[in-house]
Amino acid sequence: MNVSVVLFTSDLRLHDHPPLRAALDGSRTVVPLFVRDRAVDRAGFAAPNRLAFLADCLRDLDAGLRERGGRLVYRSGDLVDEVCKVVTETDADEVHMAGGVSAHAHRREERLRAALEGDGRRLHVHDEVVTALAPGAVTPASSDHFAVFTPYFRHWDRHHQRQVLGVPRVVRVPEDIGSERLPTRGELSGLSAGLATGGEREGRKLLTAWLRSGIHAYVDGHDDLAGDATSRLSPHLHFGTVSAVEVAHRARKAGGPGADAFVRQLAWRDFHHQVLAARPAASRKDLRTRNDLWRSPDAAAQEIEDWKEGRTGYPVVDAAMRQLRHEGWMHNRGRLLTASFLAKTLYVDWRVGAEHFLSLLVDGDIANNQLNWQWVAGTGTDSRPNRVLNPVVQGKRYDPEGAYVRRWVPELEGLGGAAVHEPWKLKGPERAAYDYPEPIVDLSEALARFKHARGRD
Numbered sequence: 001m002n003v004s005v006v007l008f009t010s011d012l013r014l015h016d017h018p019p020l021r022a023a024l025d026g027s028r029t030v031v032p033l034f035v036r037d038r039a040v041d042r043a044g045f046a047a048p049n050r051l052a053f054l055a056d057c058l059r060d061l062d063a064g065l066r067e068r069g070g071r072l073v074y075r076s077g078d079l080v081d082e083v084c085k086v087v088t089e090t091d092a093d094e095v096h097m098a099g100g101v102s103a104h105a106h107r108r109e110e111r112l113r114a115a116l117e118g119d120g121r122r123l124h125v126h127d128e129v130v131t132a133l134a135p136g137a138v139t140p141a142s143s144d145h146f147a148v149f150t151p152y153f154r155h156w157d158r159h160h161q162r163q164v165l166g167v168p169r170v171v172r173v174p175e176d177i178g179s180e181r182l183p184t185r186g187e188l189s190g191l192s193a194g195l196a197t198g199g200e201r202e203g204r205k206l207l208t209a210w211l212r213s214g215i216h217a218y219v220d221g222h223d224d225l226a227g228d229a230t231s232r233l234s235p236h237l238h239f240g241t242v243s244a245v246e247v248a249h250r251a252r253k254a255g256g257p258g259a260d261a262f263v264r265q266l267a268w269r270d271f272h273h274q275v276l277a278a279r280p281a282a283s284r285k286d287l288r289t290r291n292d293l294w295r296s297p298d299a300a301a302q303e304i305e306d307w308k309e310g311r312t313g314y315p316v317v318d319a320a321m322r323q324l325r326h327e328g329w330m331h332n333r334g335r336l337l338t339a340s341f342l343a344k345t346l347y348v349d350w351r352v353g354a355e356h357f358l359s360l361l362v363d364g365d366i367a368n369n370q371l372n373w374q375w376v377a378g379t380g381t382d383s384r385p386n387r388v389l390n391p392v393v394q395g396k397r398y399d400p401e402g403a404y405v406r407r408w409v410p411e412l413e414g415l416g417g418a419a420v421h422e423p424w425k426l427k428g429p430e431r432a433a434y435d436y437p438e439p440i441v442d443l444s445e446a447l448a449r450f451k452h453a454r455g456r457d
Helices: 016-024 038-042 049-065 079-090 101-118 149-158 198-213 215-221 232-240 244-254 259-280 301-309 316-329 333-344 350-360 366-377 389-400 402-407 418-419 428-432 443-453
Strands: 003-008 030-037 072-076 095-097 122-126
Touching: 003 016, 003 079, 016 030, 016 095, 016 259, 030 038, 030 049, 030 079, 038 079, 038 101, 049 198, 049 232, 079 101, 079 350, 095 101, 095 232, 095 428, 122 402, 149 259, 198 232, 215 244, 244 259, 259 402, 301 316, 301 333, 301 350, 316 333, 316 350, 316 389, 316 402, 333 350, 333 366, 333 389, 333 443, 350 366, 389 418, 402 418, 402 428
Parallel strands: 003 030, 003 095, 030 072, 095 122
Antiparallel strands: none
């Protein structure tokens, strides 16, 4: 009996799944396997919100496999050891998996390949499973990756993308292969109260609804904080419950300016993956150093804590940080302005912010989280590394009526219109009526400090 193992990682779906389809070629028996890699726990990346979403995804994947005659095999421990155990137990001769871009993913693939080949087995790593385009599919003439988004997008947009693969009708799994019990979100604590539900069914339902009624307004509404006119697909793209290839194809088929703008955001996601694939150290080190002498975490401890808790005295910053804590997700415009506030207004190392985001974000992705933080901090690919986002200006521009602020900062719900963005301007008893902190930093002084630090004064 020919047996293949399909190792699921960040691709927890049955639709458009190249590793699974390749393993099923020739009517092979397959072992759909997920390993809860303890190395992820040791590295501190096993955040409760992502573990809860993951549990939803695994149970949904198992249900989908059972509908097709199969099931998901779940193991925990060292990934290479557990895969090799399953290979030995089933006498499988090959393993299929999606390619990754992080340093951990590269090491994992190298270790697994060496272990399998040493025992006469083969590892097949498939591209364009996690991203719409493989990290090395388009490169400039003089480098191994694009360091600027616009030329990357021109090549990305013209490049042929593979066709979407159908879902398999039948998946045959060896009957005697054992599995640990699948986790549930009910076993976890410390979850965000408004955390979304995971799983392929939920992701596909969300995608269909977005393409039907949301995408056409995206070009005008994607920065509207209160309107929340975004797809909310980022957690599903992170866990691979929807395929980036399929999303791109279906968005292009929908057509129009909104779809074009949305597809461009998919390209941004691929852009960051190809940067990290070429420069794995960018998850920890400045991609382009500005020789910053960041304020130490001890010196800025109280301000960092105020930022995390949404008590900075700048309402739109606080609203976004409270949304993050409640939902495990934050509007993209909110991510930009809260990151700018920490890294440039408070002049705190971007890694402090990136770590906090990863502790809560259900879509917390090393490539996109770290490189977006670097972009905002000016140490990454931004062509204007010294730009500083003013939270008052940003609030008035992207939340002009103050609805987003009042939604997440109820202390200020009595303040109407744009006045909610500057509560410190109230005087006497009127100001005292609002239990909300004064700004923790003066914006003009903070700007001067940043310019001096970057040698721009």
